[in-house]
Amino acid sequence: MIGYVTVGTSDLPRACAFYDELFATIGAGRFMEEPDYFVAWARSQNECGLAVTIPFNKQAATVGNGTMVAVILDTPEAVRAFYNKALELGGSCEGKPGFRPENASSGFYAAYFRDLDGNKLNAFCMVPAE
Template sequence: MQLLYMRLGTNDLSRSRAFYDATFGVLGLAPSMVEADPPFIMYDLPGGPKFAVGEARNGEPATYANGGTIMFSAESDEQVAAWHAAGLAHGGSCEGIPEPKPRANNAFGAYLRDPDGNKLCCYHGVSFG
């Protein structure tokens, strides 16, 4: 099995584009090339799934998943810190400062909420093997 696609909801696509273009840019991804119509943005994650952010298809306001977190990897502690700073500068909020995380065997990580409240984290040195 392989995860092919992941999508989060947003209530302000241009605000989300600025946030994700900035935070993913720090991690080495190009800005989203999807135009304003259809109403979503998409990124090709290296070696894996597509990551999309868009308006809810049912026309209702987008909400975040309570208890849900999406993790991204970084190549260094400094890249984690830069990811966190880019997120804060583009409408995100802090959910955990960049530092060694005891629950992750002291891997260096940071947590953000995107502008719509979706919880994200970025780690260097974490392993799931």
């Protein structure tokens, strides 16, 4: 249903360096690009992607209160690796990897972080009951 999600940045080269490295860890690369304005990443052109853009109105990029982009991965190990890479690249923690609710042993496994511009992201997977 969703083709891609866009988040704003005030520093496109810095944001692109962050997402180039982060998304490389899950096999995603750039699939659309308009120089000095917009870049989008996905695993393929037929999958949902994430884009970073300088705001169209040329005002400072701001973070949407309550807005979050979720990246689906296959395993808890992949979630942890993605989250750790985001922090290594300068992102900040918004919730360490683990099950939600925290006392669960299956179901929704997630980690939350913010990118360099303060946009909130989540990496998650669904873990079946054993």
